[in-house]
Amino acid sequence: MTFQTTPLLSVRDLSICFDTRHGPLRAVDGITFDLAPGEILGMVGESGAGKSLTGTAITGLLERPGRIDRGEIHFEGQRIDTLSAEAMRRLRGRKIGAIFQDPLTSLNPLMTVGQQLIQTIRTHLKLDQAAARKRAIDFLGEVGIPAPEARVDQYPHQFSGGMRQRVVIALALCAEPSLVIADEPTTALDVSIQAQILDLLKRMCREHGAAVILVTHDMGVIAETADRVAVMYSGRVVEIGPVDKVVRDPHHPYTRGLMQSIPRVGSNAHRLTQIDGAMPRLTDLPTGCAFHPRCPRAVAECKTTRPAALPVEGGHVACHLYQGEPA
Amino acid sequence: MTLHTAETAPLVSVRGLSKTFDLSAPLLNRAIERKPRQYLRAVDGLNIDIPRGKTFSLVGESGCGKSTVAKLVVGLHAATAGEIRFDGTDLTALPAAARGDFRKRIQMIFQDPYASLNPRWRVRDIIAEPLRSFGITQSRDEERAEVGRLLEMVGLSARDGEKFPHEFSGGQRQRISIARAISSRPEFLVCDEPTSALDVSVQSQVLNLMRNLQDELGLTYLFISHDLAVVDFMSDYVGVMYLGRLVEAGPADKIFSAPEHPYTRLLMDTVPDIDMGRRDRVPVVGEVPNPITPPPGCSFNPRCPLANAHCREQSPDLVARHSGTVVACHAVTEGRAPVAPAVGSDSGERMELQRGVA
Numbered sequence: 001m002t003f004q005t006t007p008l009l010s011v012r013d014l015s016i017c018f019d020t021r022h023g024p025l026r027a028v029d030g031i032t033f034d035l036a037p038g039e040i041l042g043m044v045g046e047s048g049a050g051k052s053l054t055g056t057a058i059t060g061l062l063e064r065p066g067r068i069d070r071g072e073i074h075f076e077g078q079r080i081d082t083l084s085a086e087a088m089r090r091l092r093g094r095k096i097g098a099i100f101q102d103p104l105t106s107l108n109p110l111m112t113v114g115q116q117l118i119q120t121i122r123t124h125l126k127l128d129q130a131a132a133r134k135r136a137i138d139f140l141g142e143v144g145i146p147a148p149e150a151r152v153d154q155y156p157h158q159f160s161g162g163m164r165q166r167v168v169i170a171l172a173l174c175a176e177p178s179l180v181i182a183d184e185p186t187t188a189l190d191v192s193i194q195a196q197i198l199d200l201l202k203r204m205c206r207e208h209g210a211a212v213i214l215v216t217h218d219m220g221v222i223a224e225t226a227d228r229v230a231v232m233y234s235g236r237v238v239e240i241g242p243v244d245k246v247v248r249d250p251h252h253p254y255t256r257g258l259m260q261s262i263p264r265v266g267s268n269a270h271r272l273t274q275i276d277g278a279m280p281r282l283t284d285l286p287t288g289c290a291f292h293p294r295c296p297r298a299v300a301e302c303k304t305t306r307p308a309a310l311p312v313e314g315g316h317v318a319c320h321l322y323q324g325e326p327a
Numbered sequence: 328m329t330l331h332t333a334e335t336a337p338l339v340s341v342r343g344l345s346k347t348f349d350l351s352a353p354l355l356n357r358a359i360e361r362k363p364r365q366y367l368r369a370v371d372g373l374n375i376d377i378p379r380g381k382t383f384s385l386v387g388e389s390g391c392g393k394s395t396v397a398k399l400v401v402g403l404h405a406a407t408a409g410e411i412r413f414d415g416t417d418l419t420a421l422p423a424a425a426r427g428d429f430r431k432r433i434q435m436i437f438q439d440p441y442a443s444l445n446p447r448w449r450v451r452d453i454i455a456e457p458l459r460s461f462g463i464t465q466s467r468d469e470e471r472a473e474v475g476r477l478l479e480m481v482g483l484s485a486r487d488g489e490k491f492p493h494e495f496s497g498g499q500r501q502r503i504s505i506a507r508a509i510s511s512r513p514e515f516l517v518c519d520e521p522t523s524a525l526d527v528s529v530q531s532q533v534l535n536l537m538r539n540l541q542d543e544l545g546l547t548y549l550f551i552s553h554d555l556a557v558v559d560f561m562s563d564y565v566g567v568m569y570l571g572r573l574v575e576a577g578p579a580d581k582i583f584s585a586p587e588h589p590y591t592r593l594l595m596d597t598v599p600d601i602d603m604g605r606r607d608r609v610p611v612v613g614e615v616p617n618p619i620t621p622p623p624g625c626s627f628n629p630r631c632p633l634a635n636a637h638c639r640e641q642s643p644d645l646v647a648r649h650s651g652t653v654v655a656c657h658a659v660t661e662g663r664a665p666v667a668p669a670v671g672s673d674s675g676e677r678m679e680l681q682r683g684v685a
Contacts, residue, residue, distance in 0.1 A: 265556050
């Protein structure tokens with residue numbers, strides 16, 4: 001699936017670093033990717049790989065001591081990583097929506113669901129109270145909440161986990177943003193609810209023309225939802241490409257190991273393939289390719305030189321094994 | 328309703344196990360607000376058998392009672408009714424003082440390796456505590472050697488005993504929990520979601536370790552998980568729970584290749600499928616009902632595509648099927664359910680079932 005239009009979001013060489021007593025720690029290290037309008041990009045990786053931080057940086061919610069120390073983020077042709085807090089606040093919610101992991105903590109427990117929706121709608125759109133309320137009810141109906149006229153006046157605690165996440169999706173989309181950052185939107189939910197929410201997220205974003213960055217650790221969620229996927233490891237994108245390619249025929253040894261280590265229903269394996277070791281801590285990142293201590297195919301070059309992301313079959317792979325291949 | 332086919336008696340045999348929690352408001356509030364007492368049946372008449380050296384998994388969504396079963400079996404909750412027979416002895420009938428010997432033989436691995444290890448203790452003390460309290464090692468030297476041996480068994484080094492839990496990653500911490508659990512040389516391990524807090528690449532290491540230990544030490548596992556793929560990998564027998572009851576149970580290969588209960592089939596269908604890639608499935612409507620006020624009849628009936636008047640009135644009992652499984656579903660026993668397709672095949676009947684729901 002190729003998108004020929006100009007990118008909606010363009011991230012160039014983004015690095016995020018945390019200043020600590022022991023010096024700066026680089027949690028995200030030079031990641032580059034584009035997102036086309038309406039596209040769903042999955043970001044997958046283990047905890048600490050930097051996937052959530054990337055989303056946080058795009059929404060401008062990065063907090064001290066974290067800071068962007070290199071790179072640029074362009075959104076709809078405008079550079080947004082240098083915007084003032086006030087300008088970013090206006091953009092966020094209006095143009096960039098956010099969905100977080102825990103639907104209970106992302107709703108205000110002291111306000112009814114309707115008040116929260118109306119507040120968001122009136123902050124960003126020029127609507128009067130009655131029109132905003134009508135829009136709030138329409139959105140609740142659209143995200144599949146039964147009897148939205150009655151439930152609009154209820155508080156978050158009166159909703160179940162899955163229903164709350166539906167409200168959060170309505171909140172993220174009610175100002176018609178062109179980009180939604182969904183950070184582990186289904187991790188707190190049960191599997192049968194997860195399928196409903198993913199389906200809803202896909203449908204809502206398609207109908208409202210919003211692009212999505214879907215941050216998750218679950219490759220299954222990515223495989224079913226995303227158009228393209230970026231695999232992150234130790235703050236770097238090691239492989240990015242169309243979902244079908246990356247899932248069926250991964251190139252990077254980390255992606256390969258990751259795909260093989262996922263248990264599957266009906267596989268009858270007696271042992272799972274495992275990647276030995278664990279992701280390095282930020283305090284002692286190895287030289288060269290960060291994956292080389294765990295990599296079964298590492299060569300001498302991997303220990304010394306950091307591989308650049310080069311095009312391989314429709315995607316990009318950062319691995320010395322593919323540096324020689326013509327694109 | 329026994330699931331085992333081996334001639335030997337099962338190591339663990341649970342009969343009619345029930346646990347009811349009293350959620351009532353305090354007496355004075357009840358009197359003033361005229362509220363009745365409120366009870367939650369977390370586990371309702373559970374029967375399972377776990378043969379020696381095998382793994383029985385309980386699977387279900389949050390609130391289905393699977394973790395309560397784990398706590399009942401290890402004795403962290405007292406059962407309201409029913410019996411838990413371990414190697415022939417009913418643990419629920421034993422006075423607390425007489426349980427000591429069984430505590431040594433039954434151990435537990437918890438979900439969160441960050442919360443289940445004391446941060447102020449060195450790893451060697453964490454692992455040695457069961458050795459000391461059960462009097463397994465006699466001298467300090469013996470204890471040190473045993474801790475080193477246990478650490479190496481779980482893939483850590485004997486030197487790691489000097490460190491504190493915070494110096495380890497999540498996967499390594501779970502290895503420490505496993506070393507502690509096997510230090511009293513138990514026969515039976517209750518594992519409550521042991522890998523759900525871990526990343527996938529680390530999860531596979533821990534699951535492989537657990538299988539290796541089972542082979543080496545002849546351990547019997549009660550494995551609790553919500554992840555069907557993990558359950559399929561680990562289990563010999565599977566029980567699917569819904570609102571405190573078993574809805575389907577039997578040999579894992581049978582349950583996974585030909586699930587019969589509509590809820591089991593729903594669960595199988597909602598697992599995100601990596602190999603099938605993008606598909607616009609028809610998702611199942613509805614959520615797990617409030618367990619305080621379960622629906623009358625079969626508790627799954629509000630979400631079930633096959634429910635009829637019978638299902639709404641009478642709760643189904645587990646019925647043995649010729650495939651060796653047991654299923655609690657009127658539609659299955661009455662022959663109203665379409666034949667279950669094998670997992671992975673995308674037969675029309677499965678789609679039919681799902682469409683019926685939406």
